[in-house]
Amino acid sequence: MKFPEFINICEVGPRDGLQNEATILSVEDKVELIERAVDAGYKTIEIGSLVHPKAIPSLADTEEVFKRLKLHEDIEYRALVTNLRGVQRAVNAGVQKVKLTVSASESHNLSNFNRSTMETIDQFKACISFASENNIEVSAAISTAFGCPFEGSISIERIESVIEKLIELGVNEISLSDTTGMANPRDVYEKCNYMIIHYPEIKWNLHFHNTRDMGLANVLAAMNAGIVNFDAAFSGIGGCPYAPGATGNLCSEDLVHMCENMGIKTGVDIDKAIQLAKRVREMIGHSTESYMLRAGKSSDLIKEKPVRQINE
Amino acid sequence: MKFPEFINICEVGPRDGLQNEATILSVEDKVELIERAVDAGYKTIEIGSLVHPKAIPSLADTEEVFKRLKLHEDIEYRALVTNLRGVQRAVNAGVQKVKLTVSASESHNLSNFNRSTMETIDQFKACISFASENNIEVSAAISTAFGCPFEGSISIERIESVIEKLIELGVNEISLSDTTGMANPRDVYEKCNYMIIHYPEIKWNLHFHNTRDMGLANVLAAMNAGIVNFDAAFSGIGGCPYAPGATGNLCSEDLVHMCENMGIKTGVDIDKAIQLAKRVREMIGHSTESYMLRAGKSSDLIKEKPVRQINE
Numbered sequence: 001m002k003f004p005e006f007i008n009i010c011e012v013g014p015r016d017g018l019q020n021e022a023t024i025l026s027v028e029d030k031v032e033l034i035e036r037a038v039d040a041g042y043k044t045i046e047i048g049s050l051v052h053p054k055a056i057p058s059l060a061d062t063e064e065v066f067k068r069l070k071l072h073e074d075i076e077y078r079a080l081v082t083n084l085r086g087v088q089r090a091v092n093a094g095v096q097k098v099k100l101t102v103s104a105s106e107s108h109n110l111s112n113f114n115r116s117t118m119e120t121i122d123q124f125k126a127c128i129s130f131a132s133e134n135n136i137e138v139s140a141a142i143s144t145a146f147g148c149p150f151e152g153s154i155s156i157e158r159i160e161s162v163i164e165k166l167i168e169l170g171v172n173e174i175s176l177s178d179t180t181g182m183a184n185p186r187d188v189y190e191k192c193n194y195m196i197i198h199y200p201e202i203k204w205n206l207h208f209h210n211t212r213d214m215g216l217a218n219v220l221a222a223m224n225a226g227i228v229n230f231d232a233a234f235s236g237i238g239g240c241p242y243a244p245g246a247t248g249n250l251c252s253e254d255l256v257h258m259c260e261n262m263g264i265k266t267g268v269d270i271d272k273a274i275q276l277a278k279r280v281r282e283m284i285g286h287s288t289e290s291y292m293l294r295a296g297k298s299s300d301l302i303k304e305k306p307v308r309q310i311n312e
Numbered sequence: 313m314k315f316p317e318f319i320n321i322c323e324v325g326p327r328d329g330l331q332n333e334a335t336i337l338s339v340e341d342k343v344e345l346i347e348r349a350v351d352a353g354y355k356t357i358e359i360g361s362l363v364h365p366k367a368i369p370s371l372a373d374t375e376e377v378f379k380r381l382k383l384h385e386d387i388e389y390r391a392l393v394t395n396l397r398g399v400q401r402a403v404n405a406g407v408q409k410v411k412l413t414v415s416a417s418e419s420h421n422l423s424n425f426n427r428s429t430m431e432t433i434d435q436f437k438a439c440i441s442f443a444s445e446n447n448i449e450v451s452a453a454i455s456t457a458f459g460c461p462f463e464g465s466i467s468i469e470r471i472e473s474v475i476e477k478l479i480e481l482g483v484n485e486i487s488l489s490d491t492t493g494m495a496n497p498r499d500v501y502e503k504c505n506y507m508i509i510h511y512p513e514i515k516w517n518l519h520f521h522n523t524r525d526m527g528l529a530n531v532l533a534a535m536n537a538g539i540v541n542f543d544a545a546f547s548g549i550g551g552c553p554y555a556p557g558a559t560g561n562l563c564s565e566d567l568v569h570m571c572e573n574m575g576i577k578t579g580v581d582i583d584k585a586i587q588l589a590k591r592v593r594e595m596i597g598h599s600t601e602s603y604m605l606r607a608g609k610s611s612d613l614i615k616e617k618p619v620r621q622i623n624e
Contacts, residue, residue: 001313001497055622080622082622112622143623143624149613184570185532186574186575187574210525212604212607213603214528214570216525216529217529220533242614243606243607245606245607258496258497261526262496291559294555294557295493295523295552298493298494298524310363310413312413312489
């Protein structure tokens with residue numbers, strides 16, 4: 001197995017995490033979480049979505065959040081957008097990077113955007129031109145790349161048809177997203193290998209949900225194929241709208257912890273990441289999926305002898 | 313990455329799972345769970361512990377459970393034992409296989425057995441002779457092989473000192489156990505690689521807990537090193553006496569599901585495994601860590617369109 005020396009984690013909690021929460025946080029709370037993420041050492045942060053407020057009401061204040069942030073030069077703040085209006089809002093607010101999202105699966109794209117995958121990508125042309133004219137960086141995310149909750153498995157050919165279009169439009173950074181946690185390590189390994197070999201010029205990112213507990217195993221498979229950029233959400237929030245009660249995004253602090261234990265640098269302070277996760281839990285007012293919050297780090301040794309028992 | 317064609321899962325729920333439950337199940341209930349596990353396709357089942365009833369009161373009826381089972385020739389039923397008395401009880405009850413357990417960590421062994429690691433192994437000599445005279449198969453488990461909650465990391469040298477002693481005594485099947493969920497994939501990969509290269513004559517088994525969500529990632533790392541035998545517990549029960557509120561053993565049906573998705577055969581019917589996990593949950597009367605029970609299989613496609621939302 002090959003393990004990288006370093007991986008970069010994009011903290012997507014403020015966007016993909018909070019968007020699924022029943023409690024809508026205040027601008028102040030969101031600013032606090034993002035600034036704590038910066039302080040913990042995350043260098044890439046998805047601060048929110050610039051989409052129609054009716055689509056994601058909990059993130060309707062993304063511009064306001066961004067304006068109140070104390071910006072750091074070495075941090076990449078990015079926002080999710082789905083159309084030209086979103087890019088215009090990014091320009092107006094001063095957000096330097098946007099992520100366009102489209103689904104590899106036709107039916108999931110229809111469900112998300114009410115149009116076909118290719119129609120969605122066609123719309124990206126104007127978005128990318130406008131972004132380029134305004135010196136805004138663009139990345140893209142391909143949802144349901146490892147399975148669609150309506151259609152099932154998604155072939156490499158199908159993903160490739162989307163990638164080719166995105167490259168034609170000048171995109172050079174692409175995230176493959178496991179939207180509903182259907183990815184398995186073999187599929188991840190094979191797809192990542194393929195992508196790195198066929199599209200070495202692309203900066204690849206992987207976005208996993210831990211819906212079926214394969215999140216960290218999928219990271220391991222992706223790292224083994226050479227992927228070094230991953231999304232994760234503080235406290236493991238996010239949920240899955242297609243499976244009520246299911247777990248959410250890959251949990252940031254659990255990922256940082258695994259990497260730290262494996263000698264893979266993330267640049268993130270695990271203790272600060274855990275404190276951030278606790279703060280998230282306080283703000284949203286319910287327990288979360290974070291294993292660090294339940295069990296603590298492997299290195300948290302115990303001093304007291306527990307009741308004698310026979311443990312294997 | 314290398315993936316095996318087939319792995320064998322030992323269902324340890326009746327032993328390492330139930331021993332940590334507050335609710336003590338009846339003999340009938342335990343028999344039902346074991347027979348359902350057989351029906352689901354598990355070929356190796358740890359039916360209980362033959363230890364002092366005060367040490368694990370919830371498993372004090374292991375002989376009775378075994379006597380009431382409808383035995384199948386192709387199933388390996390095994391019981392955990394810690395001393396000669398346990399082996400004698402196995403012989404009397406007709407249990408054909410026992411697992412001796414010892415901890416790689418001195419302080420954990422003291423906590424478990426009130427004596428040193430080497431003193432424990434010395435006691436194994438009489439156990440193994442008696443077992444051999446009575447045609448009982450013996451395997452061994454080395455606890456805390458990937459970390460001790462009192463001492464921290466455990467070196468290969470330390471484990472090897474235990475292995476050498478076990479081999480001297482004639483043991484040819486050894487489980488490396490991650491007792492409190494401290495294993496990480498790199499450590500697992502390196503230790504498994506080492507063991508397979510240096511002790512190819514040993515049948516290796518890996519026993520993980522999912523305390524810090526690395527269970528399936530650790531299986532992936534172990535499989536990649538060539539390991540094909542794994543323990544797991546139905547519904548993910550088991551807990552961790554050193555971290556209250558922490559999750560338990562690697563969850564059987566989640567492991568079966570991952571393997572099925574990866575094209576790795578387990579011989580287990582995933583739907584029956586999920587039904588078994590539900591039955592466990594009913595019997596113990598509380599929710600469990602099973603991801604399958606929360607989210608269902610990746611292949612459970614949905615027909616209804618959910619409320620529109622933007623999901624990456």
